[in-house]
Amino acid sequence: MRTSEPKPMVFFVPHQDDEYLTFGLAILRASQTHDVHVVLCTDGSLDDTRNQLGSGKRCYLPELGKGRRIHFGRHRYNISVQEFIGIRDEEFRTGCELLGVRPNNVHIAPNRAVDGSLSPDLASEIIRDYLSTLPEAVVCTEVPIDCPLYDPNAPGYSDVYHADHHALGNGARMLFESGQITELVYYADPYYLQLFKDAAPHIDFKALVPNQTELGALRKAAKAYRRWRPSRRQFAVAWHSASPLFPQVTGDWNNCFYQAQR
Secondary structure, three states: OOOOOOOEEEEEEEOHHHHHHOOOOHHHHOOOOEEEEEEEEEEEOOOHHHHHHHHOEEOOOOEEEOEEEEEOOOOOOOHHHHHHHHHHHHHHHHHHHHHHOOOEEEEEEEEOOOOOOOOHHHHHHHHHHOOOOOOOOEEEEOOOOOOOHHHOOOOOOOHHHHHHHHHHHHHHHHHHOOOOOOOOEEEEEEEHHHHHHHOOOOOOOOOEOOHHHHHHHHHHHHHOOEEEHHOOOOOHHHHHHHHHHHHHOOOOEEEEEEEEOO
């Protein structure tokens, strides 16, 4: 009896670094057995690191585990918005490849949103575009759970930056409910997991837990986001932006998820 091929898996991520922070272990593990694609859905241009790099202020960015720091000194790097997007895109590509994704399967959506402006409708359009060539793929993306984080009028509202995460989840949800996605898995940003659980206590989140080999691979992949070589236009953007959220700092290497049900 012939064993059927596993379905392709497509991860739709909002910003350059979410592929690691929210989906890193899932992508790494799936890449061993599935045809994995990763699609970037916004340009990541709102990140404040571009302003930090041109501020002239002193920076002491930590390098974990080596008893030293990535760099000292003051930042005086004037980087245009377009160059900044390109720098972040390169971190995204390198991070995906270190997680085991084939270079040809690392995608930047041609119609991606300007950071902070992704709508559920545009998210649905982006997802549909890739499903047109991979119609049976398992879609993996952000949770669509409504909680104070995403309500501008509620206490605890964060910012428009993470509204892109919510839009992706809702765009996928609409396609799933209309039958255009056959299998959908939602992943929770680990740093907001408790907020999601409080907002949706009926949801039973499952956890992917890394083994020792996977931990080593995840540590290696994190180097994509910590490269500081200004002469090569490598500015450790994700590490400047989100180093407190990386699992090397939080100690939480798990990916938490749940499967959509009709």
